[in-house]
Amino acid sequence: MKPGKLILASALLAMASVPAVQAEEAYLNYKSYCMQCHGMHGKGDGVNVPAMNVQPRDHSDNKYMMTRTNTDIYKAIKFGGPAVNKSVKMPAWGDTFTEEELQEMVGHIRTLCCEKELIRGVNFK
Amino acid sequence: MKRFLLSMVAAVVISPVLASAGEDGPTILDTRCAYCHNLKGPAPQTIHDLWKRDAPDLFYAGNKFRREWLVSWLQKPVRIRPAGVNYLRTINSTPHQEGKDGKKYDVLWGAVLKPLVHETLTAPEAELVADSLMKLRAGDELVSGMMVDKSKTVTLDQGEVLIDKVYGCQSCHQIEPGYGGYTGPELYTAGRRLQPEFMLSYIKRPKNWDPKIWMPNGNVKPEDLQKIVNYLILLSKENFDEAR
Numbered sequence: 001m002k003p004g005k006l007i008l009a010s011a012l013l014a015m016a017s018v019p020a021v022q023a024e025e026a027y028l029n030y031k032s033y034c035m036q037c038h039g040m041h042g043k044g045d046g047v048n049v050p051a052m053n054v055q056p057r058d059h060s061d062n063k064y065m066m067t068r069t070n071t072d073i074y075k076a077i078k079f080g081g082p083a084v085n086k087s088v089k090m091p092a093w094g095d096t097f098t099e100e101e102l103q104e105m106v107g108h109i110r111t112l113c114c115e116k117e118l119i120r121g122v123n124f125k
Numbered sequence: 126m127k128r129f130l131l132s133m134v135a136a137v138v139i140s141p142v143l144a145s146a147g148e149d150g151p152t153i154l155d156t157r158c159a160y161c162h163n164l165k166g167p168a169p170q171t172i173h174d175l176w177k178r179d180a181p182d183l184f185y186a187g188n189k190f191r192r193e194w195l196v197s198w199l200q201k202p203v204r205i206r207p208a209g210v211n212y213l214r215t216i217n218s219t220p221h222q223e224g225k226d227g228k229k230y231d232v233l234w235g236a237v238l239k240p241l242v243h244e245t246l247t248a249p250e251a252e253l254v255a256d257s258l259m260k261l262r263a264g265d266e267l268v269s270g271m272m273v274d275k276s277k278t279v280t281l282d283q284g285e286v287l288i289d290k291v292y293g294c295q296s297c298h299q300i301e302p303g304y305g306g307y308t309g310p311e312l313y314t315a316g317r318r319l320q321p322e323f324m325l326s327y328i329k330r331p332k333n334w335d336p337k338i339w340m341p342n343g344n345v346k347p348e349d350l351q352k353i354v355n356y357l358i359l360l361s362k363e364n365f366d367e368a369r
Contacts, residue, residue, distance in 0.1 A: 028172050028173075029172070031213065032172050032175070032176075032213070032337070032339055033339045033341075035213070035216075035231075036212060036297065036306075036308040036339060037296060039218065039230070039231055040216065040218040040231050041218060045218075045229060045230045045231060046230070046231055047208065047212060047216045047230065047231040047232065047233060047306075047307050047308065048296050048297055048306035048307055048308055049230045049231075050230060051295060051296060051299075051304075051305050051306040051307070052296050052306070087293075088290075088291065088292065088293045089293045089296055091293060091341040091343065092341060092342070092343075092344060093341055094342075095330065095332060095341070095342035095344075096332065096341055096342070
């Protein structure tokens with residue numbers, strides 16, 4: 001993510017009443033743990049992908065991501081793909097993150113897919 | 126005066142060489158290794174600290190490595206981590222590579238694509254340093270109670286199913302040169318490099334060893350954990366040198 005975009009994302013999250021510091025934390029976490037598979041721009045094109053037989057989700061795919069509730073995203077991250085009937089190739093991160101970090105990560109994923117909807121104040125449940 | 130200065134310079138240049146002839150293990154570690162490797166602990170506690178790490182932590186080397194492997198690797202070091210110590214420093218999203226479906230992927234670039242450049246020791250030095258490293262046992266508590274159950278055997282094929290389809294380890298780890306992901310160390314040599322008890326403990330909960338590392342806890346069932354470690358030991362007996 002370019003710095004400009006990060007600021008925008010932080011601003012959006014701030015509107016969703018999450019402090020900007022936390023948005024930055026979530027971005028650091030995304031970078032460290034998720035980019036290896038989901039890619040530097042979250043498009044599902046990480047460096048590990050050629051070794052995988054299941055394509056990581058493109059987090060900027062608005063059409064698909066709009067069909068997922070925040071609870072779906074939360075469950076996928078905490079318990080792994082199988083918790084939402086997806087592949088085990090999406091690992092469980094419940095032991096890596098605190099409850100707070102998990103919530104922030106859901107917020108971060110929303111900035112990747114659904115900025116417009118965040119501005120409009122859509123309720124993702 | 127000129128001559129005096131010259132001999133001063135000569136003394137400064139020559140003396141380290143002379144000194145190294147009689148260096149013991151701790152001295153070598155201190156002078157030639159400690160500026161890259163953490164020999165005292167603790168492991169990085171924040172992501173920022175983790176990103177500053179330039180070399181693997183060695184403060185629990187005595188719990189981690191097999192001594193024979195250390196002695197030989199230190200004389201002839203080769204790459205273990207295909208994406209280096211921190212993959213974030215070595216990936217590039219400039220599309221160079223075409224995937225199966227015409228999609229582009231992040232790729233490795235830079236020094237990691239070349240053979241590893243690492244301090245190389247003579248045979249006697251390697252023995253001394255291995256002895257010193259084997260004394261660094263900050264992880265004693267984490268391996269106590271870990272024991273491989275040799276009765277939980279698997280074939281290479283069954284092991285591969287566990288590593289790939291059941292637990293998805295292969296997304297990050299290679300089980301053959303060039304076969305598997307890049308962001309974790311190669312696993313086809315793990316059985317030769319690592320103590321079985323360390324493998325059991327690390328796979329069970331990577332965070333206990335390295336709190337911020339980007340390997341998730343795979344929630345591996347106790348029975349499968351034993352099978353995976355037995356598989357890694359079996360796998361490391363294959364000869365991969367030809368493929369290298």
